Amino acid sequence: MSASVSRTxxxxxxxxxxxxxxxxxPRVFLMxxxxxxxxxxxxxxxxLLAEFGEERIRDTPLSESAxxxxxxxxxxxxxxxxxxxxxxxxxxxxxDQILNxxxxxxxxxxxxxxxxxxxxxxxxxxRQLAAxxxxxxxxxxxxxxxxxxxxxxxxxxxxxxxxAALLCPDPVLMFEHIxxxxxxxxxxxxxxxxxxxxxxxxxxxxxxxxxxxxxxxxRCLEAATELSAAGIELEVVDLRTLRPLDDATxxxxxxxxxxxxxxxxxxxxxxxxxxxxxxxxxxxxxxxxAPVMRVCTAExxxxxxxxxxxxxxxxxxxxxxxxxxxxxHEP
Amino acid sequence: xxxxxxxxxxxxxxxxxxxxxxVAPDIDPAAVRADLDFRDQFDFDSMDLFNFAVAIHAAxxxxxxxxxxxxxxxxxxCVAYLRSRLPQx
Amino acid sequence: MSREFRMPSLGADMEAGTLVEWRVVPGARVRxxxxxxxxxxxxxxxxxxxxxxxxxxxxxxxxxARVPVGTPLALFQGEAAAPAPEMPRPAATAAAASxxxxxxxxxxxxPGLGSPRDAGKTVARAAPSAQRLxxxxxxxxxxxxxxxxxxxxxxxxxxxxxxxQDVERIGGREPAPRxxxxxxxxxxxxxxxxxxxxxMGRSKREIPHxxxxxAMDMQPAVNWLTAFNQERPVPERLLIAVLLxxxxxxxxxxxxxxxxxxxxxxxxxxxxxxxxxxxxxxxGGLVAPAIFEADRKSLATIxxxxxxxxxxxxxxxxRSSEISxxxxxxxSLGEEGVDVLYPVIYPPQVAIVGFGSVLERPWAVNGRLEAxxxxxxxxxxxxxxxxxxxxxxxxxxIRDHLARPGEL
Numbered sequence: 001m002s003a004s005v006s007r008t009x010x011x012x013x014x015x016x017x018x019x020x021x022x023x024x025x026p027r028v029f030l031m032x033x034x035x036x037x038x039x040x041x042x043x044x045x046x047x048l049l050a051e052f053g054e055e056r057i058r059d060t061p062l063s064e065s066a067x068x069x070x071x072x073x074x075x076x077x078x079x080x081x082x083x084x085x086x087x088x089x090x091x092x093x094x095x096d097q098i099l100n101x102x103x104x105x106x107x108x109x110x111x112x113x114x115x116x117x118x119x120x121x122x123x124x125x126x127r128q129l130a131a132x133x134x135x136x137x138x139x140x141x142x143x144x145x146x147x148x149x150x151x152x153x154x155x156x157x158x159x160x161x162x163x164a165a166l167l168c169p170d171p172v173l174m175f176e177h178i179x180x181x182x183x184x185x186x187x188x189x190x191x192x193x194x195x196x197x198x199x200x201x202x203x204x205x206x207x208x209x210x211x212x213x214x215x216x217x218x219r220c221l222e223a224a225t226e227l228s229a230a231g232i233e234l235e236v237v238d239l240r241t242l243r244p245l246d247d248a249t250x251x252x253x254x255x256x257x258x259x260x261x262x263x264x265x266x267x268x269x270x271x272x273x274x275x276x277x278x279x280x281x282x283x284x285x286x287x288x289x290a291p292v293m294r295v296c297t298a299e300x301x302x303x304x305x306x307x308x309x310x311x312x313x314x315x316x317x318x319x320x321x322x323x324x325x326x327x328x329h330e331p
Numbered sequence: 332x333x334x335x336x337x338x339x340x341x342x343x344x345x346x347x348x349x350x351x352x353x354v355a356p357d358i359d360p361a362a363v364r365a366d367l368d369f370r371d372q373f374d375f376d377s378m379d380l381f382n383f384a385v386a387i388h389a390a391x392x393x394x395x396x397x398x399x400x401x402x403x404x405x406x407x408x409c410v411a412y413l414r415s416r417l418p419q420x
Numbered sequence: 421m422s423r424e425f426r427m428p429s430l431g432a433d434m435e436a437g438t439l440v441e442w443r444v445v446p447g448a449r450v451r452x453x454x455x456x457x458x459x460x461x462x463x464x465x466x467x468x469x470x471x472x473x474x475x476x477x478x479x480x481x482x483x484x485a486r487v488p489v490g491t492p493l494a495l496f497q498g499e500a501a502a503p504a505p506e507m508p509r510p511a512a513t514a515a516a517a518s519x520x521x522x523x524x525x526x527x528x529x530x531p532g533l534g535s536p537r538d539a540g541k542t543v544a545r546a547a548p549s550a551q552r553l554x555x556x557x558x559x560x561x562x563x564x565x566x567x568x569x570x571x572x573x574x575x576x577x578x579x580x581x582x583x584x585q586d587v588e589r590i591g592g593r594e595p596a597p598r599x600x601x602x603x604x605x606x607x608x609x610x611x612x613x614x615x616x617x618x619x620m621g622r623s624k625r626e627i628p629h630x631x632x633x634x635a636m637d638m639q640p641a642v643n644w645l646t647a648f649n650q651e652r653p654v655p656e657r658l659l660i661a662v663l664l665x666x667x668x669x670x671x672x673x674x675x676x677x678x679x680x681x682x683x684x685x686x687x688x689x690x691x692x693x694x695x696x697x698x699x700x701x702x703x704g705g706l707v708a709p710a711i712f713e714a715d716r717k718s719l720a721t722i723x724x725x726x727x728x729x730x731x732x733x734x735x736x737x738x739r740s741s742e743i744s745x746x747x748x749x750x751x752s753l754g755e756e757g758v759d760v761l762y763p764v765i766y767p768p769q770v771a772i773v774g775f776g777s778v779l780e781r782p783w784a785v786n787g788r789l790e791a792x793x794x795x796x797x798x799x800x801x802x803x804x805x806x807x808x809x810x811x812x813x814x815x816x817x818i819r820d821h822l823a824r825p826g827e828l
Contacts, residue, residue, distance in 0.1 A: 258558050258584060289556040289583045328578045356735045357702050374702045376755050377659055378730040388654035397649050397657065 005186040013155045013187055014044045014120075014176065017162035018082065022052050025080055028166065029056040031067055032084030041086045042122055042181050068094035068119065072102050072171075075117040080166055085121040088137045088175065102171040103146030117171045118162065123151075124177040124215055124265055125313060131301035134309075136265040138175040138214075139272030142243040149242040150196050151175045153217040155185040157240060160194030167193070175242075177215035199246040201253065205233030208323055209253040211276050212263040213239040216314055220263050223319035232323055234261075242272060250276070251283045258289035259326050263314050268296040290326040295319050343420055347409055350390055354382040365406040380404065391417060422477055424492035428468060430461055430744045434615065435572055437461045438486040439493065448476045450496065455739070457493065462611035463707050464733070468740045474498030488574075555582035562587045567621050588684060612705040623767045627682070628803040631762055634815045636822065637785075638778050638793040644825035660778065661697075661752060662723045666828045668750050668773045669693045669714035671817035677806040678771040678799075678814055679747040687770065687805045692716075696746025696766065697726065699733045708766060709738050710746040719828055750775065760796040770802035773818065795822075 008016075021028045030045060036059040039046030049057040060067040064085055071083040085091045091098070098119070106114045125134030142149045148170050152158045158176070165172035202217060203224050210220045217238050224234035235257055237250060254260045260280045262273035277292040298312040344365070351369070352360050358373045369375035369383075384395050384403055393416050395403070402412040414420050427437050440458040444450055455467040456476075474496040481493045555563070555570045559582045563570045568590050575582035623629075641663055649657040672679040672693045680689040695714035699707055711717070711725050732738050751763050752775040763774040776796035783792035797818055801811045821828060 258556075286557045286561045289558045289585075290578055290581070325578055328576060328581075354731075354734075355702070370755070374700060376700065376730075377661065378727065379734075381657070381659055382727060382731065385655045395654050397646070 004189050006189060007184065008155060008187045009181070010152075010155055010158045010176075010183045010185070011042065011044055011181040013158035014162070015046070015048070016187075017159050018045065018048060019051070021080075021082065021162060021166055022048070022056060025166070027078065027080040028082060029058060029074075029079065030082050030084065031058045031060055031071055033060055033062055033067075033086055035059060035084050040084065042176075042178065044120075044176075044181070045084065064090050064094035065097055068097040069101065071117050071119070072097060072105075072115055075115045075171075076105070076113055080116060080118075082118045082120065082162070082166075085119060087133060087135075087178070088121050088123040089133050089135050091119075091121055091137070098141070098147070098171070098173070099144055103144050106170065107146060114169045115171045116166070116169050118165045118174060119171065120174045120176060122178045122181075123175040124179060125297070125302045125309060126179050126215070128304060128306055128309060129178075130304040134302035136297065138173070138242055139264070139266040139270075139275075141173050141175075142245075142272055142275070144243075146170065147243060148172045148196070149175065150240060151177070151213045151242055152194070153177075153180070153214050153238050153240070155183070155187050157194050159187055160192060161196060161240075163193045164196040168196070172196075175214065179215040194240075196241050197246065199240055199249040200238045201235060201249070202238045203234065203236040205235040205257065207233045207235075207257055208259040208261050208326055209235045209237060209250070209257045210261045210263055210319070211237050211239060211250060211273075213242060214265070216263045216265055219314060219316050220319060223316045223323065226316065226320055227323050230324075232327055234323060245276070245279065247279060247283065250279065254280050254284045255287045258287055260284075260288070260292045261319070261322055261326065262292070262294045262296075263319055264294075265297050265313060267299050268294055269299060271296060293322050293326060295322050343410055343413065344406065346390070347387075347406060347413070350386040351383060351406070354386055355379055363406055365410075368405045370404060375404070387413070393417065422495045422497055423472075423474075425456065425470070425494040425496050427459070427481075427487050427489050427491045427493055428740055428744070429489045430463065430466060430740055431615070431619070434461055434463075434489055436486055436488045437466075439481050439483050440465055441483055442479055444476045444479075444494075446476050446478055450474055450476060459740075462615040463743060464701075464738065466738050466740050466743060470496075472496070472498050488572075553582075554580060555587075556584065558584040559587045565625070566590075567618065567625060612701065616706060619766060620764050623765050627765050627767060627770075629765060629800045630803050630808055630811065632799045632801075632808060632811045632815055633760060634797050634819055636795055636797065636819045637783050638795045638822065641822050641825045642778065642793045656720070658719055658723050659726070661775075662719050662726060663822060663825055663828055664752065664775050665695055665697060665711065665714055665722055665726070665750055666717075666719055667818045667821035668748070669695045669711075670821050670828070671814050672748050672771075673715040674817055675810065675814040677810055678801060680770055680805075681747070681768040682770050682802055682804060683768060687802075690747035692747070694745045694747045696749035696769070697729065698749060698751035698763075699730055701733065707733055707738070707743065708746055708749050708751075709733065709742040712742070712745065748772070753777065760798060762798055763800050765800055765802060770805045771814075772800050774798040774800070 018030065030048065034041060035045040036049040036054065036057045045057065068083055071081040074081045085094065102115050102117055123138055124136050138149055138151060141147060148168055150161050150165065150172060152161045152174065161174060165174060203221060205224065212220045217236065220234065220236045224236055227234055235253055237253055239245065260277065262276045264271065264273050266272055268274060273294040273296055277294060280292050295314045295318045297314065300312060303309050303312055348360050348363060351363065352358065364372060380400060380403065384400055387403065388395055391413060399412065403409045437459040440460050442457050443455050450456060450470045451473050452470055454470050456470045457468045459466050459468050477495040477497050479494045481487055481491065553570055554575060556577060560570065562584050566587065568587055570582055573582045573586050573590055574580070576586050577583040641660070645658060645660055645663065676689055679693045680687055692713045693715045694710040694712050696708035696710050699709065701707060709729050711722060714722060746769065748769060749766055749772045751761065751772060753761050757777050757779065759779065760776045761774040763772040765772050778793045778795045780791050781794035782789050783794055797815055799811050799815050
């Protein structure tokens with residue numbers, strides 16, 4: 001095993017993972033809107049059609065319910081389908097398939113009919129795509145037992161989580177933030193299969209545990225650098241898997257720092273941060289030194305104008321302000 | 332001040348009491364009973380006794396062997412001891 | 421260049437002090453060690469010393485005011501940028517360092533923290549409730565464990581919430597800003613009783629004491645002392661307590677682990693042995709001021725200093741440095757005919773040596789029983805720092821020193 005690294009992008013890392021899966025297992029095939037000839041809405045599957053052919057890189061009609069349902073059927077039939085839904089916004093058209101079929105069949109069949117399906121979809125805001133195309137609904141999906149929800153934030157995870165997802169007997173929903181596709185970085189060649197059981201501490205610190213995932217990770221890390229200069233040390237936890245949550249890592253960190261701040265692009269009300277905060281209070285109440293806090297998206301449909309969209313989303317400034325408030329130093 | 336040979340006898344008790352209060356300013360001289368040991372009245376310890384002996388030594392100009400310290404442990408005893416050592420008092 | 425001169429902490433048990441008198445006026449030049457003010461505490465009136473050279477710029481607290489530990493009393497112009505340590509280093513390394521870590525504004529300027537001006541930027545904060553004590557869950561748990569009264573701590577957290585760190589500062593005997601504390605009911609005597617209760621309660625809760633006891637023949641020491649005193653006039657004589665203090669100090673200098681402080685981060689050995697001597701206050705109560713570097717002082721010097729200390733305990737003029745600097749304590753009930761005492765460690769110290777009375781007892785000498793003056797020495801030590809074997813060696817050193825009084 002070499003520890004060498006290579007320069008790549010998040011998008012290329014995802015493509016590399018797909019290519020590897022297609023090469024390694026003949027049961028794997030891709031299915032989705034515009035993934036073949038067009039190369040995918042975010043160009044993740046670009047060139048794969050030429051490499052693997054129409055049988056395995058299948059363009060579908062514009063019917064999420066139909067092709068997600070077809071994916072569930074294929075998984076039941078012994079295949080290992082990887083379904084791409086352009087964005088989480090359109091996944092709502094397939095919500096019945098995901099919630100009522102994919103998530104339940106294994107349980108309703110007493111384990112006889114597992115659904116080893118992987119659904120990839122883009123998520124998040126920040127590209128001026130307006131209210132209907134900027135949702136962050138992974139927190140919704142994380143509500144549903146029977147699903148596993150992952151959110152690769154790093155290039156290594158983009159490369160390594162797909163293999164882990166294909167090994168999982170349950171349906172796995174993989175959320176790729178639209179702000180990350182162009183991110184450049186180093187890929188650890190030896191990274192291998194990502195561990196989708198554990199959260200990862202991306203930066204250690206003594207004062208506040210920040211629980212985040214996806215693109216918000218980088219805002220948190222930037223805030224951590226800024227706060228460090230002011231003497232406040234953030235411990236930044238990349239959740240990686242949103243369901244099931246890695247309580248052990250989360251609570252252990254909070255017990256150490258005694259403060260928990262949640263940062264995500266969902267809305268606060270009924271969101272993933274609400275769930276995280278409640279777990280912290282349930283499991284670490286007597287270790288807390290400050291109220292748990294959240295930095296989330298403003299409770300409005302995501303605005304189209306750039307300045308309003310920026311104002312609605314979690315920003316480095318809001319994370320910094322929240323951290324100061326938690327340790328009572330004014331910024 | 333050292334010339335206690337000139338002090339009236341009646342003043343000896345008061346003089347010793349003054350020395351006692353000088354050593355232990357936290358006691359109330361009016362409450363001191365002549366017939367009781369200092370220790371039993373107000374937690375007089377060995378350092379207090381030592382300081383008291385030093386004060387007597389300085390005020391009356393007499394050497395006090397250690398074995399005589401036990402005769403300094405109460406007001407009446409002390410006055411009696413001083414009279415035995417200094418009959419002119 | 422100005423720095424604040426603050427109400428010092430003169431022990432884990434001190435919450436507040438009353439400024440009795442200023443000994444300096446604005447413009448006065450102050451040297452390190454000068455008595456700057458008199459402060460009344462549960463332990464009596466203490467002479468508060470300056471720890472740096474400087475010039476008095478302004479006095480900010482008037483005589484008669486009772487203020488919490490950490491309250492600025494005066495402004496000094498001096499060389500040092502950091503706030504003055506309350507105690508000389510390294511006598512109380514940690515205590516001194518900790519006082520330096522309390523920033524001037526820390527935890528005080530809390531009201532108005534969350535003004536609505538930057539509502540878009542800051543995070544909404546709940547309005548503080550007026551009466552209810554605000555302390556974080558972690559602080560409450562810790563305070564309960566330490567027996568610290570949360571109501572007396574000025575919090576440094578959001579909206580003045582008392583945080584874990586605030587509690588540990590108090591629990592760790594570190595001064596921190598606090599709200600004004602009323603004079604304890606029952607006056608200074610009750611105050612001292614409360615202070616002893618707090619310190620000893622904390623000791624018994626936190627310190628895993630182990631006890632060792634050793635009996636020794638004091639004939640050589642008694643003979644030596646009698647001979648010594650016989651040749652000298654009253655003022656030059658020694659008390660046996662002086663031998664005990666010196667022997668314990670020498671042993672502590674030789675055997676590490678008994679002189680120092682236990683801090684949250686672990687044991688901090690003291691560079692010198694400042695021997696605390698438990699001195700009873702008439703009518704009840706106890707203080708344990710220090711004889712500095714007792715292991716290096718002659719018996720005559722220790723005697724002189726002990727005499728001076730006892731006198732000032734009686735008169736109420738202890739100095740701030742000696743009251744808070746002991747690195748180890750000795751205690752004795754020799755006057756009362758008690759054979760053995762089992763002392764309680766004064767936190768954050770890690771050991772205390774108890775001396776019983778020197779009493780004539782049967783003692784085996786070369787196969788025969790003889791009547792000898794026998795002394796029981798006990799050690800109570802902190803098991804987080806040392807084990808019984810080290811404790812036994814420490815006690816044996818004390819015995820060996822007392823067996824050769826001429827070398828003390």
